[in-house]
Amino acid sequence: MTRLSPRLGIALLGGAAMGMAAVAMFAPVESVRAAPAGSCESLTGLTIAEGKIDSAVMVKQGEAITTEAGKPGLPAPAAFCRVHAVLKPTLRSEVKIEVWLPEGAAWNGKLLGAGNGGYGGTLTLPALTMRTGIAKGYAATGSDMGHLSNDVDAKWALNEPEKVVDFGHRANHLAALLAKQVVGSYYPKPLAAAYFHGCSDGGREALNEAQRYPTDYDAIIAGAPANPWTRLMAGFMADHRAAFGKPDSIIPNAKLKLLQTASLAKCDAADGVTDKVIDDPRKCSFDPGVLQCKAGDAADCLTAPQVETARALYRGTVDAKGKSIFPGYMPGAEAVAGTWDLWLTGANAQHGRFSTEFYRYMVHANPAWQPTDYDPIADPKLAAKKFAGILDASADLSAFYKRGGKLILYHGWYDAAIPPENTINYYEDLKRMQRQAASSTRLFMVPGLSHCLGGPGATGFDPLTALDQWRQGGPAPEQMVATRYDNPIFAYFGLPAKALGTRPLCAYPKVARWKGTGSTDDAGNFDCVAPS
Known part of the structure; x- marks a missing residue:
């Protein structure tokens, strides 16, 4: 990767x-x-x-x-x-x-x-x-x-x-x-x-x-x-507080692999193809509690506070009654480079950086403002009042x-x-x-x-061509072919990369399902079907 x-x-x-x-x-x-x-x-x-x-x-x-x-x-x-x-x-x-x-x-x-x-x-x-x-x-x-x-x-x-x-x-x-x-x-x-x-x-x-x-x-x-940016920043701050609110809540980078391995083991094969990709992770009822240490802490398990951090990040931001305010994040790629470590749980996690900059320089206009000053009730309301109409x-x-x-x-x-x-x-x-x-x-x-x-996954696709054909009078796109590359970053930049396989992307809510025969690296062997 x-x-x-x-x-x-x-x-x-x-x-x-x-x-x-x-x-x-x-x-x-x-x-x-x-x-x-x-x-x-x-x-x-x-x-x-x-x-x-x-x-x-x-x-x-x-x-x-x-x-x-x-x-x-x-x-x-x-x-x-x-x-x-x-x-x-x-x-x-x-x-x-x-x-x-x-x-x-x-x-x-x-x-x-x-x-x-x-x-x-x-x-x-x-x-x-x-x-x-x-x-x-x-x-x-x-x-x-x-x-x-x-x-x-x-x-x-x-x-x-x-x-x-x-x-x-x-x-x-x-x-x-x-x-x-x-x-x-x-x-x-x-x-x-x-x-x-x-x-x-x-x-x-x-x-x-x-x-x-x-x-x-x-x-x-x-x-x-x-x-909406103002509500997203409230979600980012909630993620930051969940992941770093207490020293023992922090999930070390080395333990993210435990979450990914366990979530894939539970849900990867549910779509009919075992490929390290969960097609619709919403249907994965993975609970990180299965990884909780029996006693103390160890490299192959999560402590109780770490389990609660993972649950909070999967669940998303909720109010005092448990009602969702902003969605959470999906299981299956917790240890993939550029995912949880970069955004949620790493030492320099970007959710904390982005939201701190927003509340410090825009909402409160106070360079001395710190995340410990955050009011989860008043600050999102103030942010929306001042900036929802602009951002x-x-x-x-x-x-x-x-x-x-x-x-x-x-x-x-x-x-x-x-x-x-x-x-x-x-x-x-x-x-x-x-x-x-x-x-x-x-x-x-x-x-x-x-x-x-x-x-x-198969992450290289061309929405611009699909949009142009649609705008020029063609039918609305119901699927696009996506390609999996050995170097997806090179492919994104238009630089040489080797294609390893293709899959159809289906217009929501339809999903791609393997027909049961032929290579699972060939988009032609999949149909776009209504989800079960």
């Missing part, structure tokens, strides 16, 4: 009225169309609202695409014009945006917006999605979310309400408007369609685009969305659906950053709130997928 880069895993999560007034200063795409610029470099002379294009240069195929000074970049899959702009929609805003434009003959006539991750702060993560877009012939755009930082740092938000609005939703909207203007100025033919793809915080960004700015994109992909996306996508918008949701069952059931709950809310959701949305739950990428 290839080890997931902790930084990459972390990063993927990785004054509203005044802000909206500033956004309105951008002219609609139709009114800013200009004659084709003729060359990449000439785009620096394009007049844009509330900002400036400070560079436009050609990038050769194979040339390294660097997004942070001093750090290496991946090779460009094709030649493109790289446009960099800085927008200042308010006095305290500074949003860095890039637009990548394939050479004329290579452009497929469409635009791909790319989500960021974590707290944003650079263009590194959007560039990964933009690179995929360029390889497929899309023009592409992304932003740094309006501030400079690393992806787990929220110091930039201290007493900066406009920067929070930029992070919450405005930066991606401005990127869409700017990209459409640049595309209209660079190519002689009009834009045929615009799509957006983001995972983790990028998934939250995707849902905000659909809800707040329904005309920005024609169709959207939201993976493992970190939404959270609602399930009211009626305006997006009304104009024909299509939405693909996906989430990995082995995600230890954002609970998989959170996306299922959002999908069910969509269908309850608007009739069009059933025909205009598809959800794919991915067995064996960790947070956005990696994991022991």
